[in-house]
Amino acid sequence: MNDRIKDKFNKNLDAISVFVFMLCMFSYIMFVIKEESDLLAHANIAKDMLVEHRLFTTNFLMYFLVNLFTLFSGSNVPMRIALVSLISLANTAKYVIVREAFKEWTTEHVAKFSSVALLFVYVVPLMYFLKPFGIFLSAQNMYLGYYVPNVWHNSTILCMMPFAIACYLLSVKQFSEYSEKRNWLITILLTISVLVKPSFFFVYACAFPIIMLSKYGFSKELFRSLIPLLFGGLCLAYEYLTIYYNGGNDNSSVVIDIVQLFTLDFWKAHILYLAVSLSLPILFISLYWRSIIHDREFWFVLIMIVIGIGMMWCCKETGPRATHGNFNWQAIAAMWFVYFYILKKALRNNEEYPGFNRGGYSQYIIISAFCIHVVMGMVYLVKFIVTSNFG
Numbered sequence: 092m093n094d095r096i097k098d099k100f101n102k103n104l105d106a107i108s109v110f111v112f113m114l115c116m117f118s119y120i121m122f123v124i125k126e127e128s129d130l131l132a133h134a135n136i137a138k139d140m141l142v143e144h145r146l147f148t149t150n151f152l153m154y155f156l157v158n159l160f161t162l163f164s165g166s167n168v169p170m171r172i173a174l175v176s177l178i179s180l181a182n183t184a185k186y187v188i189v190r191e192a193f194k195e196w197t198t199e200h201v202a203k204f205s206s207v208a209l210l211f212v213y214v215v216p217l218m219y220f221l222k223p224f225g226i227f228l229s230a231q232n233m234y235l236g237y238y239v240p241n242v243w244h245n246s247t248i249l250c251m252m253p254f255a256i257a258c259y260l261l262s263v264k265q266f267s268e269y270s271e272k273r274n275w276l277i278t279i280l281l282t283i284s285v286l287v288k289p290s291f292f293f294v295y296a297c298a299f300p301i302i303m304l305s306k307y308g309f310s311k312e313l314f315r316s317l318i319p320l321l322f323g324g325l326c327l328a329y330e331y332l333t334i335y336y337n338g339g340n341d342n343s344s345v346v347i348d349i350v351q352l353f354t355l356d357f358w359k360a361h362i363l364y365l366a367v368s369l370s371l372p373i374l375f376i377s378l379y380w381r382s383i384i385h386d387r388e389f390w391f392v393l394i395m396i397v398i399g400i401g402m403m404w405c406c407k408e409t410g411p412r413a414t415h416g417n418f419n420w421q422a423i424a425a426m427w428f429v430y431f432y433i434l435k436k437a438l439r440n441n442e443e444y445p446g447f448n449r450g451g452y453s454q455y456i457i458i459s460a461f462c463i464h465v466v467m468g469m470v471y472l473v474k475f476i477v478t479s480n481f482g
Contacts, residue, residue, distance in 0.1 A: 105203050109186045109210075113179035116476070120243065121175050124479045130178070133246040134171045141165050148333040152286040153177065153250045178246055184253035186210060189431070192260050196439050205434055212430050212461065213468030214239050217367045232482035233471050236361075238368035238400060240427040241468060244481040247288040248420050254284040255291035255424060256431075258319075262299055266387045269312040278319040285326040290420035292323045293402055298394035302387050343410030352404060361404070368426070371460055372396075375433045378453040383436065392425070392432045399425035434461055 100107070121130045137154040140146050141163060146155055153174075158165075160173040186206045193202035214237050218230035234242075242248060258280040261273050285292045300317060307313045335344060351357045376383070383389040399422035406418040437457040475481050 105190075106183055106187050109207075110179055110183040113182045114175065116243075116472075117175045117178050119476065121171050124476075127479045127481060128244040130174060130244070130246050131171065134167070134174045137170055137174070138165055138167070145333075150247065150286055150288055150330050152283065153247055153288075174246060178249045181250045181253050182210065185256060188253055188256050188260070193435070193438070196435070201438065205438065208461070208465045209427070209431060209434065210241070211468035211472065212240055212434075212465045213471050214368050215370070215464060215467050216471075217370075218363060233474060235482045236364040238365065238403075238422050238426050240423065240430045242423055242481075243472060243475060245420065248290060248423065251284050251288040251291060252424065252427070254280050254287065255295075258284060258291070258295070259428060259431075262295075263388050263391065265316065266302055266306055266391070269307065269316070271315070274315055274318060278322050281319045281323045282326055285323045285330070288420065289323075289327050289330060290417075291424045292327060293421040294395040294398045294425045296320050296323065297398045298391050301394060302391050305390075306387065343408055343412035345406065345408055347405055348407060349405050357404075365400070371464055372429050372433065374460060375436075375457055378457060379436060388432060392428045395425040396422070396429050399423075430461075430464075433457065437461065 117130065120128045121134070125131050133154070134157065137157040140148070140151065140154050141158050142165060146158065156177055157170055157173045160177070161169040164170075189209050190202050190206040193205045197205070216230075216233040216237055218227035219233050221227050222230060230236075258277055261277050261280070264270070265273060265277070281292065281295065300313070300320065303313050303316045307316075331345075403419050403422045407413065408415060408417060437454055
């Protein structure tokens with residue numbers, strides 16, 4: 092029995108190491124950085140939901156688990172420890188899910204490094220680094236304005252991501268061969284993700300049926316694949332009603348504003364950030380377009396990132412919730428899947444371009460560029476920890 096436990100421990104030492112690292116890092120963010128992250132705010136929200144007897148309103152699942160883990164005590168420090176532990180477990184689950192996915196097409200060693208890379212991968216905030224040269228002196232941030240694949244300061248998106256990733260991986264398999272069992276697993280995972288944070292659902296609900304339609308046409312497989320969207324949509328409607336029509340409405344609402352898209356000021360403020368953020372995906376497409384143009388997974392992530400950024404630009408809240416940025420997070424989730432797809436394609440054997448020909452050099456270029464983006468993610472995290480400023 093002891094040998095079995097020891098063997099299990101050794102086989103999962105990488106995941107344990109990830110958990111310990113995340114526990115230390117998020118503990119520091121929670122108890123030292125405090126107000127510069129929203130982790131403390133989310134712990135306080137969980138307490139407010141308990142005190143005000145509204146444990147099952149809004150996107151409640153993460154807050155409910157925090158209260159459950161502290162036995163509904165309402166004590167500040169235990170609730171903060173519970174939230175840190177929950178986020179650390181979520182990021183560890185994210186690592187394990189991605190590691191196991193990569194094992195299907197590469198070695199275990201490479202799968203581990205790939206999963207770690209996807210925990211940290213970031214954009215290269217070019218305008219921030221050009222400041223010493225007297226260019227873009229107003230670009231004071233390494234995060235705000237960019238469309239990044241990872242964040243470290245938002246509790247709900249951190250807790251949502253493992254469910255979104257598992258849902259995504261199962262959905263991609265549906266593009267090849269429909270499975271009823273898999274469809275119900277997707278339903279469960281998508282529902283959980285919506286109850287934690289609805290951001291992934293916003294982009295998934297647009298992209299998934301389009302790809303399924305391209306594969307199955309107007310068949311029973313297509314209509315059955317809409318079941319997850321039905322359950323997710325019901326949860327989203329429930330959250331919308333409990334946020335905006337719960338009797339204590341703070342006069343906030345959701346509006347769609349496309350007028351700003353037709354102004355020069357809007358594009359002057361966004362175009363450079365957009366170009367920098369999409370530089371790696373554009374490089375990837377330019378090198379791999381022949382092998383991805385007929386890949387449904389490529390179109391899946393492309394539709395998600397277009398919808399994610401489009402919602403970020405066009406959808407907003409009014410009233411007291413106007414500064415919460417709740418329509419930003421779907422772009423971050425979608426961007427993570429873009430980077431996942433890039434690394435997946437770069438590591439898989441390219442049958443069209445074997446060896447050291449064009450495909451081989453393309454692989455080296457993309458993996459090298461990807462490594463730079465991973466290093467940049469580590470630099471950003473160190474900057475966040477040292478300066479106590481997530482911007």
